[in-house]
Amino acid sequence: MIEILAFPAVQLLDVTGPLQVFATVNDLVAEAGGAPPYAPRVVARRSNDAQSSDAGSTDPGGGETAGASVTASAGLRLFADPLPPVDAALDTLMVAGGPGVEAASADPVLMEWVRQRAVRACRVASVCTGAFLLAAAGLLDGKRAATHWSLCADLARRFPAVRVEPDPIFVHDGAVWTSAGVTAGIDLALALVEQDLGRSLALAAARYLVMFLKRPGGQAQFSAALSLQTAEDRFGALHDWINAHLDQDISLPVLARQAAMSERSFSRHYAEATGLTPARAVERLRVEAARRLLSDSGLPVKRIAQRCGFGSEETMRRGFLRLLAATPQDYRARFSS
Structure with a gap:
């Protein structure tokens, strides 16, 4: 189970890029006669207005019982699954980035859900500025981390306990993975596939998506x-x-x-x-x-x-x-x- 957390004004490709990687792997495995290895889904918190007008939208386990829609920064509306209970089974929690990450990080209910969900997850990941949300939740303290090249200095200044690395396309530190800007979320997802299922399948997915499995150089080449x-x-x-x-x-x-x-x-x-x-x-x-x-x-x-x-x-x-x-x-x- 992979959950990709979205929120209002999320960066669209931060969500759909990794999602497509996992969907492509599922298709490749299914074509070979196997069972799809991933169950990816996009999750989001219902807006405050929707929660206040819909009694019973939150269940006792910290999850929500009705779905949510969020509008990405590109203007496309995404219909997401509700936030699951914090103790539900989970392999990977992935947090997207985007202009709305500051507002999402200021939402105490969402932040507490992220903290508790991260404890349940086998691994936690962020795409682009999603690192700011993980850092605000305290999940990057003492960890090496990456984010968009233009915001590395800001992340380091605001969260001095985080060891920000400005060049890597993604960083893997223990059970925490963080990626650089936008399309780097696809690189990160391919690396997760390689860790889970091996290089051959990850390479097959990269070829299908016309991507490098491991692109040469770091994000310094763009900055x-x-x-x-x-x-x-x-x-x-x-x-x-x-x-x-x-x-x-x-x-x-x-x-x-x-x-x-x-x-x-x-x-x-x-x-x-x-x-x-x-x-x-x-x-x-x-x-x-x-x-x-x-x-x-x-x-x-x-x-x-x-x-x-x-x-x-x-x-x-x-x-x-x-x-x-x-x-x-x-x-x-x-x-x-």
Whole structure:
């Protein structure tokens, strides 16, 4: 049994993406003459108005006896099953994300249901900003977690007990799984299938859905150099200068002079602000600039390497593999417009 929790203004693909993965696996197994392994369903809490006008809508076990409809942020209305009793049998509880996650996290009844349901579940998962709901419920404390790249810093700030990882497509920590933004919920669902039923079936589902079973690279390939964003107040002007001089010498002495600090003081303060050495930060900014040129221009790879200050194609290739787990050629093939 898999329950995908939805709520008003949920991200539609956060719900339907994983749901389709499990449905596809069921179809593949059924075609081979087996019994469908999954019983997925979307669940949602009835609105306060519906509950107040419908006596007996909640049962003594903490569940609800009538279904609910929620309108996704894309405008499509979803008809969901009611919240089941908290002690009903359950394998996986998956929480979707979306613009409505803040309101859902502020609903004390729903949050208590999530906490108690998580205790019953064999594993708990979130898609995209669903991690904020799990974090608000205390289910990510002390855990490694992922969410949409643009909100990693916000998740880390609001929930300091959560060890936020900005790059992975999904993170598996014990019985808790969290995924990055939107389509990463499909990657997570395929990983759950692989854990449950093996690689062959997960790969068959991925092929049917025209997906990577394990897509190369992390979500950093879709974002700016995330680890530098927390230091923008202090070093934002320096980062702007670096981006304007990527093809020039950007050694430690040059950066220290630009920041009006001694080399030792600059290295220490910069590492404290960003968690990176200046050399690693420059590499990230160069990779980010090269990434944009690879996807948006037809310049040869060698020319891009020179323009971004790598010096050689091989140096740029090593940087891409280290940060994106993909070569420049592979990146261009997959993301060029």
